[in-house]
Structure formats: C-alpha cells, structure tokens
Amino acid sequence: MDLFDQISNDIKEAMKAKDKVRLEALRNVKKVFLEAKTAPGANDTLADDAALKLMQKLVKQGKDSAESYIQAGRPELAEEEMAQVRVIEAYLPKQLSPEELEAKLKDIIARVGAVGGKDMGKVMGVATKELAGLAEGRAISAKVKELLG
Known part of the structure; x- marks a missing residue:
C-alpha cells in the first residue's frame, strides 16, 4: 500500500x-x-x-x-x-539524533575531502541528497558550518 x-x-x-x-x-x-x-x-x-x-x-x-x-x-x-x-x-522516517547527524556529516566531509568553509557547497550537495528525510536542512547546514568552521 x-x-x-x-x-x-x-x-x-x-x-x-x-x-x-x-x-x-x-x-x-x-x-x-x-x-x-x-x-x-x-x-x-x-x-x-x-x-x-x-x-x-x-x-x-x-x-x-x-x-x-x-x-x-x-x-x-x-x-x-x-x-x-x-x-x-508520524508518517515520516525517524529523524537522526544530533550525534548520528554529526557522525554522518563527518563521514561525508572525509569522502568529499572538504577542509574549510569554502567547501561547504560540496558537502551540502552530498549531505542533502544522502540525508533527505532524515534531518532538516537547517540542522544539516548548521552542523556543516560548525564542522568546517
């Protein structure tokens, strides 16, 4: 169904x-x-x-x-x-906890080879595709800034 x-x-x-x-x-x-x-x-x-x-x-x-x-x-x-x-x-997939989100983003940053704020676009492109439905865009963006900052 x-x-x-x-x-x-x-x-x-x-x-x-x-x-x-x-x-x-x-x-x-x-x-x-x-x-x-x-x-x-x-x-x-x-x-x-x-x-x-x-x-x-x-x-x-x-x-x-x-x-x-x-x-x-x-x-x-x-x-x-x-x-x-x-x-x-209740119909949406379970959202990632802040710790799970951080772990996944660290993995994505390592795969993309991002080293600083200038690479945020590359990371966000991959992260928004992979984490669609699992985390809000705002939360992803804020955590990426924090990790790359």
Whole structure:
C-alpha cells in the first residue's frame, strides 16, 4: 500500500474515531497529494519519495506557522498547528539524533575531502541528497558550518 492509500485509509479511521486534529491534518495532506497527482506532467501518480517530500514541506510550514503564532502571542493557535505537525511526522522516517547527524556529516566531509568553509557547497550537495528525510536542512547546514568552521 502506498502512502496515498495509507493516508486515505487513515482519514476513514480518524472519522470513525472522531479525532478532529488527526482528521484535519490528514485531509490537508491528502489535498496536497491530490494537487501533486493532478499537476501537469504527473500522469495521475505520486511516488512515495515525492509524497514524503511533500509531507516534510508541510511539517516545515507547520513549524514556521507555530513559531509565528507564538511571536504574535497566540499560543493556542501554535499548539493546534503543532498537534497537526505531530500527526504528519508520524508518517515520516525517524529523524537522526544530533550525534548520528554529526557522525554522518563527518563521514561525508572525509569522502568529499572538504577542509574549510569554502567547501561547504560540496558537502551540502552530498549531505542533502544522502540525508533527505532524515534531518532538516537547517540542522544539516548548521552542523556543516560548525564542522568546517
């Protein structure tokens, strides 16, 4: 069963359980999936890797929105947003711990032969491909700067 079908089934389960937060989050995910499937050139298909990227984007947007709500003094809206983010994160691969991320980045730096800040682009190119879905881009970038700095 692909991710699209799993989300569709989980929407039904959330409806039966009357879980409003989960239902709203999954409906939002399905809407984004449908838009991607019907986009020009998509041939009415959505591969799981593309679906995961879309879900990661939704998580990032949700976290950014929650941060904005907190800065605006609306913690109740931030909590609603984070509740939906947690629902979506359950479908994503487990994120690397800071220690695991550092170890993988040290390995990549050694393979690429990076020696300083000027080599950050080379390292980031490889790291973002290899660690896609396992760590946020911000975290990767910050750790690479720290290691090369």
